[in-house]
Amino acid sequence: MQIKALKFGGSSLADAEQFKKVANIVKAEESRRYVVVSAPGKRFDGDTKITDMLYEAYSIADAGEDMTDLFAKIRGRFESIITGLGLDLDLSKDFDKIFSAFHHHPGRDYAASRGEYLNGKIFAAYIGYDFIDPAKCIFFKENGTFDAERTNEVLSAVLAEHERAVLPGFYGSMPNGTVKTFSRGGSDITGSIVARAVNADLYENWTDVSGFLMADPRVVHNPKPIDEITYRELRELSYMGAGVLHEDAIFPVRAAGISINIRNTNRPEDRGTMIVPHSEYYNYETVITGIAGKKGLSVINIEKDMMNSEIGFGRKVLEVLEEHNVSFEHLPSGIDTMGVVISDAELAGKDEAIVHDIKKAVSPDHISVDGGLALIAVVGRGMISAKGTAGRVFRAIAAKGVNIRMIDQGSSEINIIIGVDESDYLRAIEAIYEEFVK
Ligand code: ASP
Secondary structure (H helix, E strand, O other): OOOEEEEEOHHHHOOHHHHHHHHHHHHOOOOEEEEEEOOOOOOOOOOOOHHHHHHHHHHHHHOOOOOHHHHHHHHHHHHHHHHHOOOOOOOHHHHHHHHHHHHHOOOHHHHHHHHHHHHHHHHHHHHOOEEOOHHHOOEEOOOOOEOHHHHHHHHHHHHHOOOOEEEEOOEEEOOOOOEEEOOOOOHHHHHHHHHHHOOOOEEEEEEOOOOOEOOOOOOOOOOOEOOEEEHHHHHHOHHHHOOOOOHHHHHHHHHHOOEEEEEEOOOOOOOOEEEEOOOOOOOOOOOOOEEEEEEEEEEEEEEOOOHHHOOOHHHHHHHHHHHOOOOOOEOOEOOOEEEEEEEHHHHOOOHHHHHHHHHHHHOOOEEEEEEEEEEEEEEOHHHHOOOOHHHHHHHHHHHOOOOEEEEEEOOOOOEEEEEEEHHHHHHHHHHHHHHHOO
């Protein structure tokens, strides 16, 4: 029998009606055996996620103040799910235990993780699957990073004993047994870890959109959905995936060669987007797979005659950045010029000191920091075989009167990165989309 691991996000499990949709989806296929759940998310615009309520309750308790009312609200949301499902399930003991634990400084992570924990218990009871607490089988190392090896060993063994199970997402435990969470949105990672541990045929990630779109719908009107994208392309478009899938969720399944299918709980009839390890096929009509971009970047421009023959020049520049604990995004270079593209958030407040240190390290003829840069990534595995793609990108942008400040092409030939003024960002993306898709 095929095995599928599934993950349902917070909006898919925000109330009893959503729980019913999720149960129907799980029951629709025998192979849907391992289910990871998030905490209840927003039911409507302006609503608050349970995770955020838990963080707040914990801060109040931690400050020695009274969080009884807020805790009652949190409890009320879970209880309305239980009642709405007509379930005979009493979680009073859990609520009492959590309430009292909050007063003994168990840590923010423990507090936040209770949303997933309680939701997992309710969903397991509703669907009749076993409940597994990830604190016993998902592990972090002493330094706080995820312990993939140990987890995979223990989790595979645990899951092999359960034909069907529900696991709360988002957390595991430290070597001393205390609860630790992944970063926000981390249930996606748990889903991926579970898929790897059971060697699943597919990891279905159910959310509230029908997969990825070829461009940001706030920039392009009604962009086309992406049917299939490779892991590599998704990495190149990582600015775009934000908000749909946690960046770190791809690593466990990618290593195991398992595909991810992004699906919509509210429109289960949609096929969604398949994220695959490799693909022979590409969309011949559009050639490109997607366009993504971001604003808020600066470039440090460095010029020096004969730079190309000066051994160690690049290393010395990058060493300065390392000393300032700054990571860079791109390194476009010319024969006597080198550019370092850095996000403004990374550079904030450090630019003068960095320029000073680069001057000291490599004595450039000229150095300046220019802000207001936006980057646009045009990505597609089809670009390797379709000739003239770069020409089409540049012509489309030029036709709209947009000046290109920087060009970079990754060595894999599946992306072209273009730097433009932030004020030209929208126009440039629209121009590229129109050229290839419309
Ligand atoms: N509930 C957590 C959050 O809001 C984790 C998740 O939903 O994936 O970030």
